[in-house]
Amino acid sequence: MYYLGLDCSTKAIHGVLLDEEENIIEQFKWFSLASNYEDRFYEILEGFEEKLSKIDIGDLLVAVEAAIYIQNPKTTVALAAVVAGAKYICYRNGYSCMPVDNKVWKRWVLQAGKADKAFIKQFAIEKWANINSKEQDYCDAACVALYRKMEDKDEFNILL
Numbered sequence: 001m002y003y004l005g006l007d008c009s010t011k012a013i014h015g016v017l018l019d020e021e022e023n024i025i026e027q028f029k030w031f032s033l034a035s036n037y038e039d040r041f042y043e044i045l046e047g048f049e050e051k052l053s054k055i056d057i058g059d060l061l062v063a064v065e066a067a068i069y070i071q072n073p074k075t076t077v078a079l080a081a082v083v084a085g086a087k088y089i090c091y092r093n094g095y096s097c098m099p100v101d102n103k104v105w106k107r108w109v110l111q112a113g114k115a116d117k118a119f120i121k122q123f124a125i126e127k128w129a130n131i132n133s134k135e136q137d138y139c140d141a142a143c144v145a146l147y148r149k150m151e152d153k154d155e156f157n158i159l160l
Contacts, residue, residue: 065083
């Protein structure tokens with residue numbers, strides 16, 4: 001079994017693929033340099049679909065960080081659209097993709113539901129020596145993938 005964690009923004013989708021032993025197999029970034037959101041949206045999702053359709057590793061479970069509320073309503077809607085687009089592309093490619101709230105994955109993976117970016121980055125660097133820590137989104141995506149594995153293996157009961 002393999003686990004893909006996705007962290008979306010209005011500028012990119014970051015993905016980290018973990019194996020059963022929680023090793024990073026690959027790190028992805030789908031992005032666009034287009035100046036307006038509409039063009040970026042389509043380019044990001046087209047790149048994501050192209051790569052996802054080429055992943056041929058057997059059983060794959062996907063989790064995407066659910067859209068969060070941002071003070072700017074336009075940005076909130078745009079982020080939700082990218083997340084929904086990623087979920088739909090997973091569906092079209094035959095993969096189960098579950099959304100996970102950021103406080104939920106932080107609580108279970110990090111044991112700290114309100115963990116800040118520095119805490120997440122430190123955790124990721126300590127757990128995965130090969131994590132691309134130059135961008136926070138890779139750290140988040142790796143943790144989301146780890147959450148998906150924990151959910152699949154029902155490791156939550158072990159922690160209680």
